[in-house]
Amino acid sequence: MRLFQGAADGTLKAGTLQHETRMATQAPDITDLIANNRSWAEGKKAVDPGFFRRLVAQQAPAYLWIGCSDSRVPANEIVGLDPGELFVHRNVANLAPPQDANYLSVLQYAVQVLKVSHVIVVGHYGCGGVRAAFRNQRLGLIDHWLSPIRAVMRDHEAELAALPNDAAREDRLCELNVRRQVENVGADPFVVDAWAAGANLAIHGWCYSIADGLVKDLGATVRNAAEAARLRS
Numbered sequence: 001m002r003l004f005q006g007a008a009d010g011t012l013k014a015g016t017l018q019h020e021t022r023m024a025t026q027a028p029d030i031t032d033l034i035a036n037n038r039s040w041a042e043g044k045k046a047v048d049p050g051f052f053r054r055l056v057a058q059q060a061p062a063y064l065w066i067g068c069s070d071s072r073v074p075a076n077e078i079v080g081l082d083p084g085e086l087f088v089h090r091n092v093a094n095l096a097p098p099q100d101a102n103y104l105s106v107l108q109y110a111v112q113v114l115k116v117s118h119v120i121v122v123g124h125y126g127c128g129g130v131r132a133a134f135r136n137q138r139l140g141l142i143d144h145w146l147s148p149i150r151a152v153m154r155d156h157e158a159e160l161a162a163l164p165n166d167a168a169r170e171d172r173l174c175e176l177n178v179r180r181q182v183e184n185v186g187a188d189p190f191v192v193d194a195w196a197a198g199a200n201l202a203i204h205g206w207c208y209s210i211a212d213g214l215v216k217d218l219g220a221t222v223r224n225a226a227e228a229a230r231l232r233s
């Protein structure tokens, strides 16, 4: 079953009917993914013969994306960026925990080596991780991973309680979680030191809507240590 066609402009276009068929029946065979990959690479080369040669030569993205692992939130695609233009870290519920070596390694590399100009924390409405934390579900190891979100809930108990229903509370918790992760990134020693050394580095908080494909800027952007401290206060 072939699901995607490499379009003449080098992008992948989902065949609507085929896509719907897939949603209704089953996932493609793994060999179909290899075939899709061949089509995609050929499409890229067709419109830009030097595309892959340039990528091999260097990686110089200006952005670090910290997003959710959710399959419905494909980082590059949402913001229209090619490979090589977005450095990406994803985990369940787009967390930036100060004790997580995986996230910290990505952040340090992005800030100190790639010298990105923007770190974008991107949550999404309808996040299963946020929902599990909100509903206090018991799912296993992930219950521990999600504990920072339960902390955000406690810190904003009154605000959340004032909302009309649980759907609105979960949406707001998605936003508050993003904001907290922006605070974490802005308090990170790698980031604070980069600012002190004069780096041009902004941290942003966005929330993506799976329902309409649009990101909402949460107005939590910080560009220096003073702004980061203000956001935390």
Ligand SMILES: [Zn+2]
Pocket (backbone or CB within 6 Å): 068, 069, 070, 092, 093, 094, 124, 126, 127, 128, 129, 130
């Ligand atoms: Zn999610």
